Amino acid sequence: MTISSVFLAHGSPFTIFEESEFTMFLNRFGKENRPKAIIIFSAHFEHEITTIAATDDIHEMGYDYYGFPDSFYQVQYPARGSTIVASIVEERLKEHNIPVQLKYRGLDHGVFPIMMKAYPEADIPIVPVSVNPYLPARQQIAIGEALQGLEKDGILVIGSGFISHNFSAFDREKDAPPREWAVEFKNWIRDKVLARDIEAMSQYNVLAPHAAMAVPRAEHFVPLLIALGSGTAARY
Template sequence: MNRRHFLALLAALSAYGAEERNIPMRQSALFISHGSPMNSIEDNPYTRSLKQLGSTLSKPKAILVLSAHWATNGSVVSVVDKPETIHDFFGFPDELYTINYDAEGEIAAALLLSELAHTKIDRRHGFDHGVWSVLVHLFPKHDVPVFQLSIDMSKPGEWHYALGKTLSILRDQGIMIIGSGNVTHNLGDIDWNTDAPVALWAKEFDDAFASALTNDRQALIDFDLPHFKHAHPSIEHYLPILPILGSQNEDETLSTIYEGFQHGTLSMRCFQIG
């Protein structure tokens, strides 16, 4: 690490370090299957579970989100004072395009993460819907600073899992980590009927995933689950799972927040660590 990097890291640590009388609580790490953008405005068992979870969470100093909708070649951190709300979809009701999640960005923690994880920085990226469609339920007051880490599509599963060790350091500094993707994500197989029956392949994948969470982490890292390529024709919605798992300490429990399906093939399974 050269002098410039050392000074930047030192400044970030100074800005984010706890005073002796106010040591930050280690924050939870969450994986949230975000599904359709319609979940940001609909009232259903899934969105009610997120609202309930939000009412129980301690308020963090900041939130770091790893969203499937910011996928890059190389790892990038957003360093933005006032991120814009991005409506990165089309063909949905007008109400969705009026949503503005106007939380502040978080500069010091973003710079700290950039140094720790050796990433590039982006000074323009706003909140994509993988961020705000989740936070409107968990933190509806928009009163916690938020920043993002992109999903590096050039790296293997093992790298993403190992990234969790760096994210664990941020959790100790009072920063909540949220991975936003989906346990299954094959848009070509979606049935847009709200009461669509669950597809057999999706159920088998979700069952195997749930078992591997507690019994076989290596299977998750190696993408060694039944119907994996069908469940994830592209893997940007799966990869946010791995750093969340990798941030778990040995003494921390993993608990299911929600399990269920939408539109026949979308597993909306969510879990919490810590």
């Protein structure tokens, strides 16, 4: 089965070097899904206007994290971009009256750690696209809807972020159980995504339990909405 889109948690910079159930999943996902090109909406690439990082060259590395050992700033992931795929995204968004621009930006840690695990050969072109966390949820979904059907051309749309992302409520104790509010929010989101309930997801911030706690700022959540909009059927 060819999938059209997927939402992936991007973990932390530690994902680069760790071996875990999460990284094993990414490895399995990459082996089972081999697109010709990838469009990725990263929570760490924000812009008011939807911005496409267009290049045919090997991407620059954006080490957008602080306080890690030197080895974290020496990692290379030499994937190329694709101006052809970037132009397809631009054309699709313009057709749907979505403001868009081409402006280059390298790979951030919402992109290269998970891509290193899923596609370690770096042999699939990657086109990063920005998110605007201030747009209403329905508009986020509409950005994804503009990209529906690209799997027919071998293009996979990825949203990279987190379902819940609240550092002020983060429990740093090792092996700490998940917070009850986070589980309830995640379960609600999962049910609505699997049901492809666009109406409910468009109002997640008022309908989902503990939404304000789970999503105090939406930059990590909107990649899920975009992936939902561009998708056809849930699989993972």
